[in-house]
Amino acid sequence: MLRTILAENRTFRRSPYLSLGLSLGLSLPVALALGSVLAAGTASADGGETSATVSHAIAMHGEPEMEPDFEHFPFANPDAPQGGRLSRGLVGSFDSMNPFIILGQPAAGLTEYHFPALMYRSWDEPFTMYGYVAEGIEVPEDRSWVTFHLNPDARWHDGTPITADDVIFSLETHRTEGIPARRRNYGRVETIDRIDDHTVRFELDDEADRETPLILALMPLISEAYYSDVPFDRTTMDVPLGGGPYRLTESNPGRSVSYERIEDWWGDDLPQFQGQFNFDDLRYEYFRDGTIAMEAFRAGEYGYRFETNADQWASGYDFPAVRDERVTLLEAPHSRPAGMRAFAFNTRKNIFADPRVREALAHAFDFEWVNQNYLRGLYTRTTSFFANSELAHTPTLSDRERDLLEPYRDQLPDSVFEGAYEPPSTDGSGNIRGNLRTAVGLLREAGWEVRDGALVNSETGRPMQFEILLQSASDERIALSFASNLRRLGVEATVRTVDSSQYVARTEDYDFDMIIHHWGASLSPGAEQNLYWGSGSADVTGTRNYPGVQDPVVDALIVEIADAIDREDLIAATRALDRVLLSGHYVIPLYYQGTDTIAYWEPMAYVDYQPMYGQLATVNAWWAPQVE
Numbered sequence: 001m002l003r004t005i006l007a008e009n010r011t012f013r014r015s016p017y018l019s020l021g022l023s024l025g026l027s028l029p030v031a032l033a034l035g036s037v038l039a040a041g042t043a044s045a046d047g048g049e050t051s052a053t054v055s056h057a058i059a060m061h062g063e064p065e066m067e068p069d070f071e072h073f074p075f076a077n078p079d080a081p082q083g084g085r086l087s088r089g090l091v092g093s094f095d096s097m098n099p100f101i102i103l104g105q106p107a108a109g110l111t112e113y114h115f116p117a118l119m120y121r122s123w124d125e126p127f128t129m130y131g132y133v134a135e136g137i138e139v140p141e142d143r144s145w146v147t148f149h150l151n152p153d154a155r156w157h158d159g160t161p162i163t164a165d166d167v168i169f170s171l172e173t174h175r176t177e178g179i180p181a182r183r184r185n186y187g188r189v190e191t192i193d194r195i196d197d198h199t200v201r202f203e204l205d206d207e208a209d210r211e212t213p214l215i216l217a218l219m220p221l222i223s224e225a226y227y228s229d230v231p232f233d234r235t236t237m238d239v240p241l242g243g244g245p246y247r248l249t250e251s252n253p254g255r256s257v258s259y260e261r262i263e264d265w266w267g268d269d270l271p272q273f274q275g276q277f278n279f280d281d282l283r284y285e286y287f288r289d290g291t292i293a294m295e296a297f298r299a300g301e302y303g304y305r306f307e308t309n310a311d312q313w314a315s316g317y318d319f320p321a322v323r324d325e326r327v328t329l330l331e332a333p334h335s336r337p338a339g340m341r342a343f344a345f346n347t348r349k350n351i352f353a354d355p356r357v358r359e360a361l362a363h364a365f366d367f368e369w370v371n372q373n374y375l376r377g378l379y380t381r382t383t384s385f386f387a388n389s390e391l392a393h394t395p396t397l398s399d400r401e402r403d404l405l406e407p408y409r410d411q412l413p414d415s416v417f418e419g420a421y422e423p424p425s426t427d428g429s430g431n432i433r434g435n436l437r438t439a440v441g442l443l444r445e446a447g448w449e450v451r452d453g454a455l456v457n458s459e460t461g462r463p464m465q466f467e468i469l470l471q472s473a474s475d476e477r478i479a480l481s482f483a484s485n486l487r488r489l490g491v492e493a494t495v496r497t498v499d500s501s502q503y504v505a506r507t508e509d510y511d512f513d514m515i516i517h518h519w520g521a522s523l524s525p526g527a528e529q530n531l532y533w534g535s536g537s538a539d540v541t542g543t544r545n546y547p548g549v550q551d552p553v554v555d556a557l558i559v560e561i562a563d564a565i566d567r568e569d570l571i572a573a574t575r576a577l578d579r580v581l582l583s584g585h586y587v588i589p590l591y592y593q594g595t596d597t598i599a600y601w602e603p604m605a606y607v608d609y610q611p612m613y614g615q616l617a618t619v620n621a622w623w624a625p626q627v628e
């Protein structure tokens with residue numbers, strides 16, 4: 001049941017409705033009650049009133065699947081025993097316990113386990129938020145404001161309550177000192193009304209969209225009292241004050257980080273957490289590279305591994321612990337988009353500024369040969385930024401897509417309106433002469449020609465030379481195969497693999513020519529598309545617009561995605577964006593699998609249910625049956 005508590009008048013920004021009540025000579029409790037009632041309705045642009053009721057959840061489109069009296073998510077077992085350890089391996093390192101700023105490489109798990117958030121996302125729906133620190137949410141139909149009603153039982157790890165002051169402090173701090181994504185998203189809050197200790201209302205500005213209330217609901221919370229003595233904008237190895245289901249207990253910089261489950265955690269009885277956070281201990285082991293990480297798993301140094309390499313899955317798991325069933329191999333289908341894993345051009349570089357050059361170089365990547373010779377034929381070529389989902393464009397434009405794209409016809413290539421995107425393909429024999437001839441023609445149109453075996457700019461005579469920057473050694477043979485074919489065009493492409501800290505530093509500053517990157521995708525795309533492809537993020541340090549996309553049509557379609565009223569509008573806008581991005585040739589698509597491949601040491605258990613985002617997304621609902 002939702003609870004409302006009226007508290008003393010300690011305001012950050014005094015609610016105008018509270019001020020009205022006091023000015024009328026009403027007692028404080030009556031003034032607060034009046035303020036809460038009046039705050040539920042505000043004048044709309046046409047002079048009407050927008051109103052809302054308190055809800056246990058909010059869905060991006062439609063209604064939440066779980067009713068207010070639900071007992072647990074279908075992918076969780078409320079009777080799961082608690083105990084045991086879940087250990088995972090990571091490639092890379094960390095040097096900070098502050099996950100909220102650009103500086104440093106934060107330890108894994110902090111945002112998910114150590115810090116609380118206003119609301120909690122269901123991984124069995126496209127984008128729906130359920131209660132967490134906020135047990136209730138109010139939004140009007142136009143989503144021009146949002147009010148969060150906090151759970152009075154919510155506590156920081158030191159036992160102090162999580163209040164509206166902490167929520168306000170979190171928002172103000174994230175949007176002034178945090179990472180670019182939060183600065184942008186939280187900057188859409190125009191005014192803040194602290195209604196009482198457990199109620200805060202955000203009025204949104206004209207730049208806000210329908211997703212903004214859900215983005216605010218995802219906000220990780222930080223303690224105002226703790227950060228009054230600790231600088232927020234610096235890296236640190238001190239453990240910050242949290243309020244999530246786990247507490248960070250041990251860290252060995254660059255090697256491991258451990259968390260312990262909070263006994264009698266304040267959120268244990270919430271229905272959304274029934275059957276979740278079952279392991280007593282969580283641990284992340286860090287390794288220098290993927291080969292060492294795999295050998296460590298084989299030796300039992302960590303117990304849960306999500307395998308991203310299909311060739312490794314096919315050939316690397318024949319060892320004694322698998323054969324005698326101490327290690328289980330799980331192949332679990334999922335319904336989430338595969339996203340885009342690709343060679344990404346940095347169009348800030350002059351050699352990649354012309355889309356004809358980018359299209360030409362794509363003809364030098366022979367996926368079919370790579371798939372047969374390196375990947376055992378286990379992968380599917382990516383043809384969409386939203387592959388493996390209903391959001392991927394189809395050969396035929398819908399009427400809604402055409403309506404969105406038609407106003408920009410003179411700014412778009414005809415290919416956007418003509419069928420589905422198909423990357424260059426081969427017969428897998430390694431003979432790509434036809435593709436290379438096509439590439440040469442496109443390069444000639446763009447002002448490049450071959451002289452003495454080298455591809456040079458026709459005007460300057462400068463050769464085409466660039467570096468493919470990698471973080472993972474497992475990508476080297478893919479990149480080297482591509483570079484070998486590029487040499488046949490007269491292009492000098494070098495491949496360089498660097499450690500994780502150098503890779504992060506260079507990519508954040510866009511100090512690269514080409515990288516291999518994976519953009520994840522949600523079934524409910526929204527504000528993150530601005531960080532991936534929006535013009536405003538192209539020159540902002542730390543975004544994921546690695547190609548440097550600056551296209552007003554892309555910007556307009558991102559707005560359409562964010563403003564979509566229903567699921568059909570969202571699908572149409574996303575498919576239209578997909579077509580436009582592909583027509584820009586900002587990336588050379590690689591490949592994906594539509595199945596999660598997970599290996600784990602016995603014993604572990606999970607509900608026999610296929611959540612929308614897959615078993616990978618719901619590992620928090622797994623448990624260790626040996627403690628029964």
